[in-house]
Amino acid sequence: MSAAAHGLAAPPGGERTASKSQLAYEWLHEQIVAGALEPGARLVLSQVADKLDVSVVPVREAVRRLEAEGLVTFERNIGATVAGIDPTEYLYTMQTLSLVEGAATALSAPSITAEDIAAAREVNERMRVFLEPDPLHFDPVEFTALNREFHSVLFERCPNPHILDLVHRGWNRLKALRGSTFSYVPERATESIAEHEALLALIESGAPTAEIELAARRHRSATLDAYLAHTGENPGFPTL
Amino acid sequence: MSAAAHGLAAPPGGERTASKSQLAYEWLHEQIVAGALEPGARLVLSQVADKLDVSVVPVREAVRRLEAEGLVTFERNIGATVAGIDPTEYLYTMQTLSLVEGAATALSAPSITAEDIAAAREVNERMRVFLEPDPLHFDPVEFTALNREFHSVLFERCPNPHILDLVHRGWNRLKALRGSTFSYVPERATESIAEHEALLALIESGAPTAEIELAARRHRSATLDAYLAHTGENPGFPTL
DNA sequence: TATACGATGATCGTATACGATCCAGCCCGG
DNA sequence: CCGGGCTGGATCGTATACGATCATCGTATA
Structure with a gap:
């Protein structure tokens, strides 16, 4: 199952060395779509960052992209949760x-x-x-x-x-x-x-x-x- | 012209003190949709940050959101440009x-x-x-x-x-x-x-x-x- | 003159640090 | 026993600093 064929947004300018924000995005996307992260599950930026061995900044960006796609919700001072409880x-x-x-x-x-x-x-x-x-x-x-x-x-x-x-x-x-x-x-x-x-x-x-x-x-x-x-x-x- | 009535994504949890990323997003959105920024115009993160008196991090986030809406394109190591040349x-x-x-x-x-x-x-x-x-x-x-x-x-x-x-x-x-x-x-x-x-x-x-x-x-x-x-x-x- | 190549500056990408805000649990008074 | 206020921990939000990458331009050479 190729990512591109299923609408995973790829970095437009090829993939010389995937940026960490792209890495975080793809990992979270995979986890959510595959069902490994239940709807309603809490996403703590720092925890995700630790798991992927990156800093919180790229993770934050990835979460924002996922939010734009409707896969997570992200509220100020609250945090991110996987969408889909309703x-x-x-x-x-x-x-x-x-x-x-x-x-x-x-x-x-x-x-x-x-x-x-x-x-x-x-x-x-x-x-x-x-x-x-x-x-x-x-x-x-x-x-x-x-x-x-x-x-x-x-x-x-x-x-x-x-x-x-x-x-x-x-x-x-x-x-x-x-x-x-x-x-x-x-x-x-x-x-x-x-x-x-x-x-x-x-x-x-x-x-x-x-x-x-x-x-x-x-x-x-x-x-x-x-x-x-x-x-x-x-x-x-x-x-x- | 109210922002919410025209689909400007507002921060879900009310607007106690608009976050700077939200500020940057709204400003850029306004500039682009109003036509103040021509299609194809270059957006330099640091310049936008200076203009709005914020740091580059919120601007970067705003640009990503605009990218998800198709209002700008953002390429690695290249920068952001207002969409719409094609x-x-x-x-x-x-x-x-x-x-x-x-x-x-x-x-x-x-x-x-x-x-x-x-x-x-x-x-x-x-x-x-x-x-x-x-x-x-x-x-x-x-x-x-x-x-x-x-x-x-x-x-x-x-x-x-x-x-x-x-x-x-x-x-x-x-x-x-x-x-x-x-x-x-x-x-x-x-x-x-x-x-x-x-x-x-x-x-x-x-x-x-x-x-x-x-x-x-x-x-x-x-x-x-x-x-x-x-x-x-x-x-x-x-x-x- | 045209082309290849290397130096330079501009800009993005990420890490780290610190302040701001919120939630939970505890304490205290009624 | 119950409710309100307060404090502590957790998490988000942003600023700053530095490294990585790319476009540009000048220069040397065929």
């Missing part, structure tokens, strides 16, 4: 991702090659395997990873770097939040794989951009709806 | 804004009151005045400010804070870029005011969310299209 954050993040990912997929569509389609289809088949035996062997983490890999093929060619960046941030945020609020709905997995196939067919057929955007958006919205129905909370969440 | 940045920013603003407007619609509509309509009438005398008296800056005020009414009630934040960032970025690449098309102004009225009517009528989103998006896309037609550049820019 369950509605999950809803907002999903909704935002549904918006930007739909657009990114639509904008990518004209550039998607037959090889891309084949690769995506192969990933989708690997996801299907997870459904076979019985629900107990279902691995949400692995399944989600494959899901991201599938969708990456569909949106990675988005020509608008801003939109693409928003998609990456959304996925990362989602991974960070998952630890606390994620509640996977197994029934949804089956539907999801079928929708993936439909999405591929739609792109192959050269459907209009607007249609692809809507399909991709709905695909994610449906997951959100399933989550809402499953938990039974936030019944009045406004839909897009 | 003309395609304008296109990307407009496209992204069209996406998120459309969604924000649609999500706001159910919460928009009759008073909101009236206020927006009043602003739109003030914009109309600019068209009256003759094109030479047209003031793009003032017109744009009113335009933002109008749209603020329509998207400010968006319940999703992430999407709302993206809208604010988009507008700020647009203001920052305007200095270098903005080319206002007077004919478009007349159309724009008419579309504003149509948007208000649509919202008043309680139209479906999807319809409002599309109308709001198209409204901005049309401005982008007019710009592209006017300049004659980037003919193959992918549309959303």
Whole structure:
């Protein structure tokens, strides 16, 4: 899993000798997105600095960058905490991702090659395997990873770097939040794989951009709806 | 022009005594968005620090935050420069804004009151005045400010804070870029005011969310299209 | 004259030190 | 027994100092 391919902000001017602030940023980012740092966990600057064997200044800078991405909150004289305690954050993040990912997929569509389609289809088949035996062997983490890999093929060619960046941030945020609020709905997995196939067919057929955007958006919205129905909370969440 | 109302990130825990990093951030933000600092202008940390009578550390932090918002670029051992030299940045920013603003407007619609509509309509009438005398008296800056005020009414009630934040960032970025690449098309102004009225009517009528989103998006896309037609550049820019 | 190379200054990157602020627990009075 | 004020520790915020890196310009040489 290459960092750049998943939206980890790299220092623009190459990486001669990674600056310590960049090191701290990447380490914290990894810890948070991988779930090693639970949502709500306290981040003490001096402790992080000691652990990475750097001073607090670069750590402070890294935390600020993570704050801008919504992965941590940072308050004056209070400190930094890993974001994501509030369950509605999950809803907002999903909704935002549904918006930007739909657009990114639509904008990518004209550039998607037959090889891309084949690769995506192969990933989708690997996801299907997870459904076979019985629900107990279902691995949400692995399944989600494959899901991201599938969708990456569909949106990675988005020509608008801003939109693409928003998609990456959304996925990362989602991974960070998952630890606390994620509640996977197994029934949804089956539907999801079928929708993936439909999405591929739609792109192959050269459907209009607007249609692809809507399909991709709905695909994610449906997951959100399933989550809402499953938990039974936030019944009045406004839909897009 | 209140800062908070236009998406200036405020320190979450109130503002007892604004931290110096916050001071530097707000000052630079103001300078860039107001156009006092031209796109491409060099920002030397020590000079900014001297000007604001603070040390370089808070300035450095402020610059990093601005970088995360896309208002400046910051390269190792090179320094910070105000973003916006590349003309395609304008296109990307407009496209992204069209996406998120459309969604924000649609999500706001159910919460928009009759008073909101009236206020927006009043602003739109003030914009109309600019068209009256003759094109030479047209003031793009003032017109744009009113335009933002109008749209603020329509998207400010968006319940999703992430999407709302993206809208604010988009507008700020647009203001920052305007200095270098903005080319206002007077004919478009007349159309724009008419579309504003149509948007208000649509919202008043309680139209479906999807319809409002599309109308709001198209409204901005049309401005982008007019710009592209006017300049004659980037003919193959992918549309959303 | 053009090019390669080295010295120099400017600027960024980080470490360290110290002051400012907040939270928690204790003490004391009611 | 309970509540308010105070003190101590922890943590953040900023200033200053110094090392690292890069762009620039002058000079020597082919």
